Amino acid sequence: MNFENKNKELQNLLKNKASGQESSIRTQYNKFGDPNYNITKLAREIESVCKSIYQPLTEDAKATHDKLILQIKMDDPPAILQFNIEFESLIKAVEEILNSQVGQSDKIDELVQNGLLNKWVEDGLIHHKERTICAFCSNIIPSERFEALRHHFDEESKNLKSRINKGIELLNSKKSLLKVNIDVNYFYNSFHIELNSLKSELSNLLEMQKNSFNTLILCLEDKKINYLVLLILYHLLIILMIFIKFWIVLELLGKNILTGQTS
Known part of the structure; x- marks a missing residue:
């Protein structure tokens, strides 16, 4: 009699757990399916879990599955920012400036060979426009010397320096656009690990890309000092490779697996 009562009690417990209560497995079909x-x-x-080969889920695994099962349908995530930096064109423009060379006639050889000295004399000439006495050595500056310096720092040189300054300004402006902020909370939990990995790689590539801009800017800064000399962009290939990898990661972030939603 006692066995029958206990068995009946057990069957009631199992029935309630399966389908007879508000918290039963059947009523929680959104979770249990x-x-x-x-x-x-x-x-x-119950028979399956009693077998020796059964491996119970860890608490972390349970929590992960619960989040995935109970997650409601999400709205489409914000569109990933599309860059229009035209980096290849910027590299080409910088290379053209570096390869530019003003006419060598009427140039003072000593200044051509020494960019820093050339810059110092150029700045000094600006401060001596209305002077005939050298502010540095107090000697009279011959008119012939003024004429030679004006020919040395001619309009062609000024135009090249203007191109260099505008190029630096443009590069700094484009570099400031290199910002991508991806909030993984806009995506389903099942994508978070992959997204965080891509975010980390993208962050590193953004920093490398900014360094590429800095390299181009430094090349132009060097050309501004040595604008009378032909310079070569040695870092062109490396910078271009970084740029290509940068865009590959952006394309990965734009795949349907990330911007679309699972059912």
């Missing part, structure tokens, strides 16, 4: 769950199915599952 079966609106027709019953005691027979529960008995089969």
